[in-house]
Amino acid sequence: MTNVNAIEVSHLTKKFGDKTVVDDISFSVEPGEVFGLLGPNGAGKTTTLRMITTLLKADAGQVKIFGHDTVKEGRLARSMFGLTGQYASVDEDISARENLMIFARLNGLSRSDARERTAELLKEFSLEESADKALKTFSGGMRRRLDLAVSLITRPTLIFLDEPTTGLDPRTRTQMWDTIRELVKQGSTIVLTTQYLEEADQLADNLAIIDHGRLVKMGTPAELKREAGGSKLSFTVAQAAQVAAAAKLLASQVTGAVRQVGQQLSVSLSKVAELTPILAALDHAKITVNHLSIQEPSLDDVFMNLTVGKN
Incomplete structure (x- = not known):
């Protein structure tokens, strides 16, 4: 069982x-990891999630939860996960305690077990x-x-x-x-x-980026950021009189395109070690620079590179 993927x-x-x-779309999720599904609005993230959790029937393909086919062994597969949506699926006119009691009973817990589990969860989630108090008085958080x-009433090992x-x-x-x-951690x-x-x-150990229903990239956040074009x-x-000379000098030192906005110049570096010869060349040319910064690529850069111009 230890070699079986969670999904x-x-x-x-x-x-x-x-x-x-x-x-x-094809991917797998290992036990104990946080797996992130990213994509623009309408990319297919929620539809994918709804099919995995059996709320929506797929037209083709297969989903297994801890080795159990969600079509052939639907009840068993569903018993292994909990699903939390964007909006609370609870009754606003009754209290948090009453809501938890109701859902605990619906999940098959006895009255005493439901009362005990409700108390545990109220404490765990502050x-x-x-x-x-009635839910209508609650904040969004x-x-x-x-x-x-x-x-989490049934303590599922997999949570969506x-x-x-x-x-x-x-x-x-x-x-x-x-x-x-x-x-x-638990x-x-x-x-x-x-x-x-x-x-x-x-949060995520691994990410899948979806755009227009297709899986366009997978990897750890660090891997995806490295592929986004290095440091900036x-x-x-x-x-101002030295901007043109500085831009020409910068272009001779790197392979990437130099961007200019007023007196500010920027370029992507394939590795941070490229910075030393650039600074030496600027110094040799007696070009003074201010506000120098090295910015590591972010997931925003990854996201824009993979989805820009497609929406």
């Missing part, structure tokens, strides 16, 4: 009418003080924490989080990140869809 997706395809929304708690921090303020988002990291496997690239960079060097030339 195995093979040639997953979905059409709505004449439009192919998910186009022959909802004890508000446990008996509290609602999201409750929705996550509901999905569909844009779990959308609409949350930065502080609450960071709290959710801490919660997700804690779940991983042995959970997480599949995360998100529109926040920083979130994917912070930028500086301002102190004297």
